[in-house]
Amino acid sequence: MNETQNAIEITGLRKTYAASGKAPPKEALKGIDLTIPAGSIYGLLGPNGAGKSTTINIMAGLVNKTAGNVVIWGFDQDVNPRNSRAAIGVMPQELNIDPFLSPRASLEVQAGLYGVPRSERWTDELLALVGLSDQAESYSRNLSGGMKRRLLLAKALVHRPQVLVLDEPTAGVDIGLREMLWQNVRRLNELGMTVILTTHYLEEAEQMCDRIAIIDRGEVLVENSTEALLAGADGKTLVIATDDTPLPALPDGVTAERRDAGRVAFSYAPSQMQPDAIIDALRGGGLPIRDIAIEQPRLEDVFVELTRH
Numbered sequence: 001m002n003e004t005q006n007a008i009e010i011t012g013l014r015k016t017y018a019a020s021g022k023a024p025p026k027e028a029l030k031g032i033d034l035t036i037p038a039g040s041i042y043g044l045l046g047p048n049g050a051g052k053s054t055t056i057n058i059m060a061g062l063v064n065k066t067a068g069n070v071v072i073w074g075f076d077q078d079v080n081p082r083n084s085r086a087a088i089g090v091m092p093q094e095l096n097i098d099p100f101l102s103p104r105a106s107l108e109v110q111a112g113l114y115g116v117p118r119s120e121r122w123t124d125e126l127l128a129l130v131g132l133s134d135q136a137e138s139y140s141r142n143l144s145g146g147m148k149r150r151l152l153l154a155k156a157l158v159h160r161p162q163v164l165v166l167d168e169p170t171a172g173v174d175i176g177l178r179e180m181l182w183q184n185v186r187r188l189n190e191l192g193m194t195v196i197l198t199t200h201y202l203e204e205a206e207q208m209c210d211r212i213a214i215i216d217r218g219e220v221l222v223e224n225s226t227e228a229l230l231a232g233a234d235g236k237t238l239v240i241a242t243d244d245t246p247l248p249a250l251p252d253g254v255t256a257e258r259r260d261a262g263r264v265a266f267s268y269a270p271s272q273m274q275p276d277a278i279i280d281a282l283r284g285g286g287l288p289i290r291d292i293a294i295e296q297p298r299l300e301d302v303f304v305e306l307t308r309h
């Protein structure tokens, strides 16, 4: 463990991509501060183009920053580039795998690139960890999309980094494989690895992450524990079971959505009204109420509230 107990410390991080052709320069990061505690599962969330990949690629040493300071596992990137790079492993979004190498050979090549001595390699364990022992000697081009993703996860781990970064690990991945990936991630985290992930699936982030930063247009909008983010959200949902009687006029600020099995969901802001205002309106309109429940805010509510442009 490093002295500060922080896996990552980012201060004043800026990135402006140079102009190319007719495209003007693009300011992708406008001065980002992030502190990621060691041992956490940390979510970096934001809409498309927010700057998530840019941040990750700078951490990984794949993109040069324009300004700011990045410290990984206690190693300043500018002072100790080798150590800071050795402390982080990245599973990229793209399935960039050599089609003619077997998974075993891919992992060996990657270990070579990171200068891992043969005696310290853990290729067989890694293959088992991601469920590719049976495919260890197949051509990677013959792997399914899900198997390729698992191979990418194993590749990110060859040098036993303290920090694992997953860039959209479950994009376009079926439910079974998602479960397996998340189980792997939890296990690695239990073994002491700090995990940073981006995902568009907010439900996954809500379940997996201890802390979350929401970034948008190159700035951090909010950073907190997942619990605190949800507690501070000003949005709840009243759900009733009814029939197909038309809905009456609702108090200002309430939106209704019909769900299956005759249920209707009413979203409201607890700071603005109590649920009895909605119930009174429904009763006034002669709507039968056969069942009733209140749903607590979800990460999606927080996200939409913050990133509504």
Ligand SMILES: Nc1ncnc2c1ncn2[C@@H]1O[C@H](COP(=O)(O)OP(=O)(O)OP(=O)(O)O)[C@@H](O)[C@H]1O
Binding pocket: 017, 018, 026, 027, 028, 046, 047, 048, 049, 050, 051, 052, 053, 054, 055
């Ligand atoms: N190589 C590049 N050259 C110029 N502009 C770039 C480059 N890479 C990214 N950008 C721009 O920088 C901004 C941030 O992009 P980035 O890929 O970091 O966002 P993101 O949050 O990862 O988005 P997504 O969710 O779509 O992956 C975007 O406006 C993007 O178009």
